Amino acid sequence: MIPTILIISIISFLIIQAPPGDFLTSQIQRLYDEYGQAAERQIESLRTRYGLNKPVYVQYYLWIKGIITKGDFGYSFAEERPVMHIIIERLPYTVLITLTTLIFTWIVAIPIGVYSAIKQYTVFDYIFTFLAFIGRSIPNFLLALVLMYIFYTSFGLSLGGLFSQEYQGAPWDLGKIFDLARHLVLPIIVVGTAGTAGMVRVLRSMMLDEQGKQYVQTARSKGIKENVVIWKHMFRIAVLPLVSTIGWLLPRLISGAIITSLVLSLPTTGSALFRSLRDQDMYVAGSFVLLLSVFTVIGTLISDIALCKLDPRIYYD
Amino acid sequence: MNKNSINYLFIVVVMTIMIFFNLNLVCAVDTKLIDPDIPESWFSAPKLSSELNLDTFKQSPLLEEKVKSGDIPSVVERLPEDPPVIEPYAEIGTYGGTAVTWDTNLTGGFEAYNWMRVSGVRSTPNGQPVPFMIKDWEYSEDYKIFTLKLRKGLKWSDGESFGADDYMYWWEHVAQNEILTPVSPENWDPSIEDVVKINDWTVSIHYGKSAPNQHIASPLHGHMSPDAGIFPAHFMKQFHPDFIGKEQAEKIANEAGFNNWSDYYQYMTESHNHPDLEHNRPVLSPFVPVERTVSYAIFERNPYYPFVDTEGNQLPYIDRLRINYAEDGDMGVLKAVTGEATFKTWDTTASDMPLYRKNEEVENYRTHVYGTATTSCIYINHSHPDSDIKEIFQDVRFRRALSLAIDREDMNERIYYGLGNPRQTTVSPSNRRYREEFARAYADYDPDGARQLLDEMGMIDVDDNGFRERPDGEQFNPTLIFFDNTRSTEMELIKQDWADVGINIKIELVSRDLWLQRWGNNRDDLTAMGANVAGEYFNQWRRMYWLAPVVIPEWTTWPGWARWYVTRGERGVEPPDDVKELTKLAEKVVFSTDPEESYDAGIRLLEAQAENLWTIGTIGNPPTPIIVSNNMKNVPSRGLLGPDMQYWVPYHIEQFYLEN
Numbered sequence: 019m020i021p022t023i024l025i026i027s028i029i030s031f032l033i034i035q036a037p038p039g040d041f042l043t044s045q046i047q048r049l050y051d052e053y054g055q056a057a058e059r060q061i062e063s064l065r066t067r068y069g070l071n072k073p074v075y076v077q078y079y080l081w082i083k084g085i086i087t088k089g090d091f092g093y094s095f096a097e098e099r100p101v102m103h104i105i106i107e108r109l110p111y112t113v114l115i116t117l118t119t120l121i122f123t124w125i126v127a128i129p130i131g132v133y134s135a136i137k138q139y140t141v142f143d144y145i146f147t148f149l150a151f152i153g154r155s156i157p158n159f160l161l162a163l164v165l166m167y168i169f170y171t172s173f174g175l176s177l178g179g180l181f182s183q184e185y186q187g188a189p190w191d192l193g194k195i196f197d198l199a200r201h202l203v204l205p206i207i208v209v210g211t212a213g214t215a216g217m218v219r220v221l222r223s224m225m226l227d228e229q230g231k232q233y234v235q236t237a238r239s240k241g242i243k244e245n246v247v248i249w250k251h252m253f254r255i256a257v258l259p260l261v262s263t264i265g266w267l268l269p270r271l272i273s274g275a276i277i278t279s280l281v282l283s284l285p286t287t288g289s290a291l292f293r294s295l296r297d298q299d300m301y302v303a304g305s306f307v308l309l310l311s312v313f314t315v316i317g318t319l320i321s322d323i324a325l326c327k328l329d330p331r332i333y334y335d
Numbered sequence: 336m337n338k339n340s341i342n343y344l345f346i347v348v349v350m351t352i353m354i355f356f357n358l359n360l361v362c363a364v365d366t367k368l369i370d371p372d373i374p375e376s377w378f379s380a381p382k383l384s385s386e387l388n389l390d391t392f393k394q395s396p397l398l399e400e401k402v403k404s405g406d407i408p409s410v411v412e413r414l415p416e417d418p419p420v421i422e423p424y425a426e427i428g429t430y431g432g433t434a435v436t437w438d439t440n441l442t443g444g445f446e447a448y449n450w451m452r453v454s455g456v457r458s459t460p461n462g463q464p465v466p467f468m469i470k471d472w473e474y475s476e477d478y479k480i481f482t483l484k485l486r487k488g489l490k491w492s493d494g495e496s497f498g499a500d501d502y503m504y505w506w507e508h509v510a511q512n513e514i515l516t517p518v519s520p521e522n523w524d525p526s527i528e529d530v531v532k533i534n535d536w537t538v539s540i541h542y543g544k545s546a547p548n549q550h551i552a553s554p555l556h557g558h559m560s561p562d563a564g565i566f567p568a569h570f571m572k573q574f575h576p577d578f579i580g581k582e583q584a585e586k587i588a589n590e591a592g593f594n595n596w597s598d599y600y601q602y603m604t605e606s607h608n609h610p611d612l613e614h615n616r617p618v619l620s621p622f623v624p625v626e627r628t629v630s631y632a633i634f635e636r637n638p639y640y641p642f643v644d645t646e647g648n649q650l651p652y653i654d655r656l657r658i659n660y661a662e663d664g665d666m667g668v669l670k671a672v673t674g675e676a677t678f679k680t681w682d683t684t685a686s687d688m689p690l691y692r693k694n695e696e697v698e699n700y701r702t703h704v705y706g707t708a709t710t711s712c713i714y715i716n717h718s719h720p721d722s723d724i725k726e727i728f729q730d731v732r733f734r735r736a737l738s739l740a741i742d743r744e745d746m747n748e749r750i751y752y753g754l755g756n757p758r759q760t761t762v763s764p765s766n767r768r769y770r771e772e773f774a775r776a777y778a779d780y781d782p783d784g785a786r787q788l789l790d791e792m793g794m795i796d797v798d799d800n801g802f803r804e805r806p807d808g809e810q811f812n813p814t815l816i817f818f819d820n821t822r823s824t825e826m827e828l829i830k831q832d833w834a835d836v837g838i839n840i841k842i843e844l845v846s847r848d849l850w851l852q853r854w855g856n857n858r859d860d861l862t863a864m865g866a867n868v869a870g871e872y873f874n875q876w877r878r879m880y881w882l883a884p885v886v887i888p889e890w891t892t893w894p895g896w897a898r899w900y901v902t903r904g905e906r907g908v909e910p911p912d913d914v915k916e917l918t919k920l921a922e923k924v925v926f927s928t929d930p931e932e933s934y935d936a937g938i939r940l941l942e943a944q945a946e947n948l949w950t951i952g953t954i955g956n957p958p959t960p961i962i963v964s965n966n967m968k969n970v971p972s973r974g975l976l977g978p979d980m981q982y983w984v985p986y987h988i989e990q991f992y993l994e995n
Contacts, residue, residue, distance in 0.1 A: 038852040063517060063601070098443075098602070100592065107629045170673065178666055179630075183435075183659065183675070186630050283666040285629060293439075298848065 019315050023308070024082075030307035031078050034300050040070045041095040041298045068095055081301060085308075092301025096294070101305045104290055111180060112286040115205055115275065122206050123213045130214075131221025132253060138226065146218065154215035159277040162208045166282070169204065178283035205282055209275050217260060224256035258329055264321040266314065368706050368765055368956060369460050370971040374422040377987065378459045380466050381419040384643065389420065392647045395430040397654050398638050407638050408494070410649055415488035418643045419466075421990055424969040427644055428652035428992025434677040434967065437659045437667035441632040442624060445681040446667075449983040450634065450656050451620040455483070458980040460971075461765050462708075467984075468497075468619055468641070470536075478545035478928040485536045490639040491617035495569045499538040504568030506530035508577050514597045525926075546926045566604055567617045574600045621651040621989045631659045642989060652992035671962040674698030677993070678970075679962040680983070684821060685751050691960055700964045704754055706956035708977025711822070712760045712881075713737075713815070713829065713951045714862045716854075718895025718908040724813070724860065727792075727805060734948040736788035738777040740836045743953055745780075746828050751958055760881065760952030761941055763975060768937050776945035778952070785836045794837075802839035813860035816843045818850040822863055825953065855889035857898070857908070864890065864950070876925050878979055881950055882940040883921035884910060892950050917943060966994050 042061050065071050069080070084090035091101035130150075134143045153161075166178070180201050185194045228234060229252070237247045276288035287306055294302035326332055376382065384390070394402075394410040401407045438444040457467035466472075471484040489497045510520050510527070520527035526543035533539060576584040576596060588599035603616060612627060622634035634656040642650045661667035664682035671679035672694050683691070691702045715734060719725040727733050743757030756764075758774040793806035805811045817826060826842045833840060840861065845853070853859050877886045884896035888907070891897045893914075898907030900918055910918075920943075923936035944950075956975065963970050969991050976982050 037846070037848050039848040043848055043851055096440075098605075178661075178669070181630070186628070186659070280663045281666075283660075283662040285660070285662070289662045296846075 019319070022315055023312055026311040027082065027304070027308045028078065030311070031081070031300070031304045032074065034295065034298070034303045034307075035074050035077075037298065039298065040065075041068070041300065042070065043298075045297075068093070077300075081304065085305075091305040094294070094299055094302045096297050096299045096302070101301050104302060105287070105305065105309070108285055108287045108290055111284070112275075112288070115202065115209070115284065115286060118202060119206050119210045119213070123210045123217060126210070127214045127217035128221065128253075128257075131218040132225055132248060132256075134218065134222040135225030135229065136248065147222075150215035150218045152215075153211035156211075157277075158208050158212060158275075159281045161211065162204070162278050162281045165204055165207065178281075180284060205275070205278060205284055208278050208282070220259055221256055224259060225252055228252040228255055254328065258325065261324050261328060262321050264317060264324065266317065368763065368973065368975050370973040372424070373460055373971050373974070373986075374424065376422045377985070378461060378463070378465075380471075381421055381642070383417045383419055384647070385417050387420055387645065389418075389643065389645075389647045392418070392643055392649055394638075394649045395636060395652075395654055397430070397636065398649075401638070413490065413494075413639050414643065414649065415486045415490070415641045417487070418641055418649075419470075419486070420645055421642050421650060421987055422645050423990045424971055424987070426969070427646055427648065428969055428990060429994065430648075430652055430992075431654050432652075432993030432995065433655040433657050434653050434991075434993065435657045435659065436676045436678055437661040437670045438681070439661055439664055439667065441627065441658050441660055444658075445982075446658055446679070447632070447634075449678075449680060450622055450988060451618070452981060452984055453619045453621075454981070454984075458985045460974050460980075460985040462975075462980050474547060478547050479542050480539050481542060482533070482537065482539040485538070486641060487536045489619075489641050491567050491570075491619060492623050492637045492639050493567075493570075493615070493617040494639060495567065495617065496535075497567070497619065498535050499532045500535070501565055501568045502530055502538045502540075503532050504571070505565050508575055512577075515600065544926065545928045547928060570614075570617055571600070571604065574603050622656050629660065631657060633657050640989070644990060651989040668962075671700070672698065674700060674964070676962065677964045677967050678991070680959075680976075683960040683962065685754065685958045685960060686821075686824075688752060688754075688958075688960055691962060699966075700962055703961045703963060703970065703972050704958045705961055705973060706755075706763075706975050707959050708763055708956070708975040708980055710758065710760045710763075710952045710955040711825070711957055712864060712953060714864050714892035715951070716857065716860055716862075716895075717893040717914075717949070718857055718884075718910070719860065720857060720895075723805060723807060723809070727794075727811075728860075730792060731947055732788040732792050733794075734951060735777050736785040736792075736836065737833060737838065738948055738951045739779065739781040739788070740785040740838075741829060741832050741951070741953060742780045743778060746825060747954055749828065750824050751954065754958040756955040758952055758955040759948070760944060760950045761955075763956055765975060768934070768941055770938075770941070773941050773945045774955070777948060782832075782836050789836060789838070796837055801837065802834070803837040812839055812841060814841045814843055815861040815863065816845055816850060816853060816859050817863040818845055818847040819863065820844055826863060829953070851889055855894055857888075857895040864892075879921040879925065879940075882944060883917035884914065885918050885921050968992055968994055 042064055069077060081092050084092060089102070091105065093099075094101050094104055097104065130146050134146055137143055180198060181194070182197055182201075185197045188194055225248075234247060234252060237251060238244075275284075275286060276292050278284070279286045279289040280292060287309070291303060291306040291310075293299070294306065384392075392410045392414060398407065398410070402409055407413065434450075436446045438446040441447065453468055455467060455469040456464045456472075459465055468486065468489065469483050470486045473482045473484070474480070475482075483502075485498055491497050506529075509515050510530075513519075521543070525546045527540060528543050529541040531539050531541065572578040574584065574587070574596070581596070584596035584599075588594070588596045591599055591602075593599040593602065603614065612624065615623075618637065619640075621637055621640045623637045624632060625635045626633040636651060636654055640650060644650060659670070661670065667676075668679060668682050668687075670676050671683075672691060674694075674697075688702070688704075695701060715728050715737075717725075717728060719728055738759070747753055747755045747757045756774075757778065759776045759778040761773040761776075762769050764774075789803060794803040794811070796803045797808060798804070803811060815826060815830075823844065830840055830842055850862070854862050880886050880891045880897070884891060884893040885900050886897065888894040888897035888901060893910070895908030896910040896914060899909050900907070917940065920936045920940050924933050924940065927933040927936065959976060961970075971986050974986055
């Protein structure tokens with residue numbers, strides 16, 4: 019696991035450095051406006067200060083060393099503060115949005131998927147299949163824009179962000195929690211829909227597979243209640259593919275939400291990553307890619323363990 | 336009459352009406368770029384209170400509280416001895432309120448810049464320099480000694496005086512310090528030989544070279560200059576080893592997480608970009624940052640801001656400024672369009688004007704259309720590495736043909752709803768050196784004329800594919816690379832126009848970094864840029880970039896030649912002699928001490944541009960919409976915005992007020 023993470027960090031750092039120029043070249047216009055004649059001098063002194071004139075491997079080594087020994091993820095040139103601050107600010111909201119979306123996805127997808135299979139070829143099945151495909155094919159950002167427009171014109175609601183202006187700096191109270199919940203509705207719908215669709219289809223086809231199996235017939239003929247047959251026996255097998263991909267769901271929700279975060283103005287790691295890549299703010303970009311890969315690896319581990327527990331046929335030696 | 340002739344009559348009548356209408360639209364090009372209701376006094380030095388017999392001053396109720404509780408001294412004690420006066424745009428304002436806006440960068444972004452930007456000298460809406468924080472200036476006869484007269488009693492936002500001592504601190508402890516200033520002022524251009532304190536409020540700067548236009552440009556840039564060096568001495572001393580000892584300086588730097596004391600020092604000098612609320616670096620701006628979280632920043636009025644209005648009320652009128660964080664530029668504009676911002680200036684686009692107008696009534700705001708102080712243009716690489724292509728590009732007939740082939744009126748209608756000024760690359764009409772013939776040079780739509788010129792050059796379509804080949808018979812497919820995606824439509828229209836006369840170009844939109852590498856290293860054929868010059872005293876060296884190959888190679892139409900000049904012949908491509916003449920003229924404009932000589936040299940440069948079309952201009956002063964909530968008053972309705980005019984500074988943002 020550790021070697022994987024290390025190799026990923028090296029590759030991502032190199033890729034981030036690959037485009038010509040560095041953070042300062044992306045700021046040239048602003049620096050000229052601000053410092054006029056002194057701009058060239060300012061750029062040189064900034065370059066030295068930020069260590070941008072050192073070779074790439076030295077920069078990488080110093081960065082990794084900082085992370086391992088001090089937990090120092092480097093410095094953000096764009097925001098002029100340590101990367102750690104940015105991570106701490108954005109991670110909680112990212113996790114919140116991701117988790118609530120995950121829960122929403124599962125709560126919605128599982129019943130629909132299961133009943134789509136049970137009541138195959140009924141109106142229920144057709145409607146939800148249709149919705150699933152629509153949800154899967156509409157790009158997230160388009161859905162976000164359309165829903166924002168509808169919310170605004172029909173309900174006159176303030177758009178975007180996680181809080182209304184009054185609650186932004188305020189201490190946590192019931193009103194603020196309620197405001198947060200209200201603003202979360204849109205992101206959850208947008209980000210969740212695509213994931214839901216996939217899940218519904220997988221679950222449906224797995225359940226249909228199971229329906230034809232021997233043990234199901236046996237159970238029914240034993241007189242076991244239909245509900246028990248479905249949920250205690252069939253579902254347990256059908257859900258296996260979903261569990262094995264939990265690991266990838268996490269990073270997908272985080273990074274898949276980049277465009278949505280930009281459109282809806284959510285303070286997540288996704289939008290910070292996007293901006294840092296565009297501005298060549300390399301420590302921010304490198305740190306976030308590193309975090310994403312760590313999450314992926316851990317997530318895969320979790321799903322491996324969960325799979326182990328759920329399916330007695332799988333074992334590790 | 337029979338049916339046919341009625342039809343003909345009908346058509347004739349309709350067409351006459353249409354032509355009449357269109358003619359009107361075409362002739363009614365708005366060249367009035369500046370709001371005529373702007374007070375005359377904004378075009379000259381601000382009067383002093385003594386000149387207007389003002390001796391009682393009033394303040395915001397917010398500050399009255401603080402005076403009562405003893406936190407700050409009385410308003411008379413806080414203002415300088417003879418406070419400068421600003422005439423409000425429309426009426427005397429009322430105190431109070433919080434202005435709200437959105438930006439992708441809370442404190443260092445452009446919205447914050449609008450409100451916080453101060454400097455020694457201010458640009459008028461015409462681009463002339465007038466005193467701002469500095470009271471006056473004077474030149475010695477040889478234009479080498481530049482004496483600054485400061486405002487007596489002017490104070491930083493923490494109550495300490497701003498005066499000659501701040502300049503002396505800079506000269507003695509920053510300019511001479513090799514670590515803080517690696518390139519010493521003697522090696523600057525123009526060089527600074529000495530800074531002498533005459534008295535507490537007067538300081539003179541001794542330059543090594545006379546360059547009056549350049550010298551005046553220095554105090555423009557924030558931090559009072561020269562060259563971004565003037566800071567609150569009393570505050571910066573606490574980070575400087577000359578005052579606290581090297582050991583202590585290193586220690587506090589390490590504690591704050593910096594590797595050495597100079598990094599920490601530099602960080603504190605720039606804290607206007609990222610307010611360090613722990614240390615509260617004093618500023619001269621009308622607002623002071625007081626709070627900052629991840630999603631918003633709050634600025635509160637500066638009790639020591641020196642300006643008052645014509646009735647003695649201390650400015651600014653507005654008590655607080657709140658900037659909210661938007662993840663994306665468009666989101667910020669969206670918030671403004673849905674009525675959640677008081678004043679939004681950046682990230683708006685001309686093509687979205689119908690959207691802005693549509694919501695005006697519902698969300699209670701108005702849209703002002705300002706112009707950008709630039710001319711959009713196309714660059715042709717004069718120093719192209721391929722000699723065959725270079726020969727074509729350097730043929731003036733080619734450039735004239737390309738210019739004549741562009742239908743600017745149509746472009747103006749389509750992209751800017753007719754709000755721009757179609758013209759050749761030249762200065763803005765508000766500039767003293769503007770001449771109508773410069774703007775009209777080869778700017779008419781004459782595709783036949785273009786075809787004729789190209790035929791003359793020998794660029795014929797040999798293989799009959801609809802596109803002309805080079806004179807030597809080879810295919811001719813130049814690439815136009817650009818990075819500003821808001822100009823995509825313009826590029827498409829140009830490609831079409833040029834295809835009509837037989838020139839086939841390929842358009843490539845790339846990221847800005849990539850563009851900088853490719854174009855800056857003289858590797859490409861064509862690109863799209865803007866030529867910024869509005870005011871003439873602000874003809875700083877670097878604004879010459881589109882008139883002569885003398886600065887910033889990456890931003891010019893002749894990167895190879897400019898690099899040759901900048902590196903004094905070491906790198907780049909040597910320009911032909913007639914182009915070297917241009918560089919001599921540019922030197923005259925900036926460095927000549929004779930205003931007439933400087934003016935004439937400028938005219939000759941502009942003539943050269945109109946003759947030779949170094950760049951091909953398309954639309955001048957493209958419109959930029961500004962969204963202003965209806966409860967904010969004293970906002971001029973039209974003006975020019977540009978970096979060399981300090982964007983909003985000429986429009987006196989400190990006298991905007993909120994009406995409840």
